[in-house]
Amino acid sequence: MVVPSSKLQDLIEEIRGAKTQAQEREVIQKECAHIRASFRDGDPLHRHRQLAKLLYVHMLGYPAHFGQMECLKLIASPRFTDKRVGYLGAMLLLDERQDAHLLITNSIKNDLSQGIQAVQGLALCTLSTVGSAEMCRDLATEVEKLLLQPGPYVRKKAVLTAVHIIRKVPELSNIFLPPCAQLLHERHHGVLLGTITLITELCERSPAALKHFRKVVPQLVQILWTLVTTGYSTEHSISGVSDPFLQVQILRLLRILGRNHEESSETMNDLLAQVATNTDTSRNAGNAVLFETVLTIMDIRSVAGLRVLAVNILGRFLLNSDKNIRYVALTSLLRVVQSDHSAVQRHRPTVVECLREPDASLSRRALELSLALVNSSNVRAMTQELQSFLESCPPDLRADCASGILLAAERFAPTKRWHIDTILRVLTMAGTHVRDDAVANLTQLIGGAQELHAYSVRRLYSALAEDISQQPLVQVAAWCIGEYGDLLLEGSCEETEPLQVEEEEVLALLEKVLQSHMSLPATRGYALTALMKLSTRLRGDNNRIRQVVSVYGSCLDVELQQRAVEYNALFQKYDYMRAAILEKMPLVERGGTQDEEAKESKEAQHSEAAVIPTEPQPCSFCPFPQTSKLLDLLDLLDGTSGAAQPPPPLEPSSEGTSVHLLDLPCVSPAPASIPNLKVFEREGLQLTLSFVRPPGTPALLLIMVTAINTSEADVTHFVCQAAVPKSFQLQLQAPSGDTVPAQGGLPMTQLLRILNPKKAPLRLKLRLTYNHFGQSVQEIFEVNNLPVETWQ
Amino acid sequence: MIKFFLMVNKQGQTRLSKYYEHVEINKRTLLETEVIKSCLSRSNEQCSFIEFKDFKLIYRQYAALFIVVGVNDTENEMAIYEFIHNFVEVLDEYFSRVVNNV
16 A cells, blocks of 8 residues: 655645644645654655655754654665665754764765765765764774875865764864864865864864964964955955955964964064955945954953054944844854943944944944943943933833933042932933842932032922833932931022922822822831921921821831831820931941941830841941930930930840850959959949959950848849940840849849940949838949049 | 845735844744834834844835844844845846745
């Protein structure tokens, strides 16, 4: 039952005739069934035709693995038509991952040693496409023999196979080193091109080969010279340039050989200059050669004149109307800008022109290059250009452009005011695309520029009044209005037009931000805090603010709710603290957002709201002047609950405490001993201070307060508090108890840790409250006669 | 290094494909449709080099047929552009009237 098999052409026509994807699949499946049947029957005559059809189907994307064994059979057949299709099938279907591919090794070996060029060519081709490491190792010597065969057809293929072998099995490179020198004398361009590729591959893989081939640089230069200077040769000319592919390849090899090598670079200089000036650039072929020449000049150790020539060529490319050439020029200028900055600067106007290209690849390159070209002298002009680009650029480039402008502004800003203006403009235009730390940077910048507070707050206020959708802008504006609201309301500022703003307007704006559905939760947090700060800055009464704050006390967002509750508490219970807490922030370090959080957690403790400690305070000492004011008892705590004192050391540094407790045992043995000091005595209650300076930390002083009661009545509710000057940092540990038992019972102890980085003279004030003999006693006194060793 | 060589028509049907690095069969069709999509969306004024994932595409249009070559960074784009034309010319010499019945 022989079904006449159709020819490949007929199949192709049938497939193309199919109108839909489903129809095409049907046709192909039917055909595949036929092919499978035919393979099973083992019809030798038409096998190659069936395989050819199968290969076509495979190229369209359909599975064809059942054809693998047929490839082997066809390769083994003596007929050339069979071998041809068989090898093609092997190249497409039998890659390394298939188990069957090793089976063709033997066939290839046989075919390589046959004398027939066409067959040898086929075998070499297949080996160079799918040869695995084992196959290459087996057949390397055969290939090497063929390298020196008389016929150029086989030699060319053998050279290309050698390239593949080296890629797969780099250890075999030394087999192929010796023939290269001889192959360079070729006249046949095909073989020559292959040889150059082989040498390039060898040099890229092994530094020893690189050194070896530096010797042939003069020869290469000679070859290229002849190519460039000989006249028109019909065989190799492409639009007037004689064999541009060979020229490009030689130039690439010269680049590799001349890199970091003075001598070779010198030999090449003349040649490169000649090529650069004499190549015909009216057609693409010439431009390709010129491009490669430029790349080579930039990479080797060329003379300065040559480099300038190269950059000028690139500049000329930029002015060319052909987009491809412009693209290529922009890419290479980008590579060059690091090393030859001044030369590239000359072409800045053209680069900026290219920003306006409608083509996305071109404008992206132009953007990168423009950003690289910004320096302190042209920063104003460049940012102007970049900002106009930002307005019109496609969305995927916006983020890069915005962050690029911000970075450039940071590095080269001529004045702070200009810097603030620029950031403002970027935020207004592309606010959603800027990086997250832009907000932090801007707040830090504004905070640092004291003289510009009024100016910035006005600008931000007007920007905010226009548009509250750009989140980073809103966040910065809210922060500024909160901090410098009083300056906003003052009415006059030299640098902007007079802007009359009423308190009500400001509050209304902030409330609008709070309520807008466009605001992110973080933005709302900023706005709420700003409102609170305004409660101390504005002169009117705070009813409106109080209202808003109490409303948000039941907000669904936990963060907002927590803030609102705390602020509420500030209004009600701790109103006297409000001014101190909401004072102007000191200049924060980079990483300002962390400090804001720290500030929040301190406030939270003082208003005794439900506290989720935001992050365990890494340093148990508080660096903020405001909050330390509260702990600084030189002007003592005004009669509030003593609860403020011990909790701060306990809460945030609960881990810290354990560290201290662990510290103590190692501290007690033998540091420099300082005499104890008796500081207080009244009716049998004695207070003694003992000092320890741990040797490892010179700024640290540990004071152990010991209270002993020699009277007949217990001392109860004993609380000891301490105060030190501002430059010190004090921490009180929990006392061992609050009762000092009578008649010399177990003394009560409490540990004070004082950090004195500046080694200033220590002053210590103590305040005691206790009940003794049925009376409550309060004593405040300063400790005199502190030994010098405690602070020096 | 050339990664692949494609001849695709405007409707997205592959006429010729050769891969020089191994790509799974099902991934190939996907790749080809994506490539042809990016090529088709370019207008005449735009340049012939597209940055696509981690390699570059260099394409040239002949009537209704696109010839696309995917290369990595080390290649000279303009030389490849010239090479595509050389290829078409060779086909034209060897088989007459090449870009006809597409």
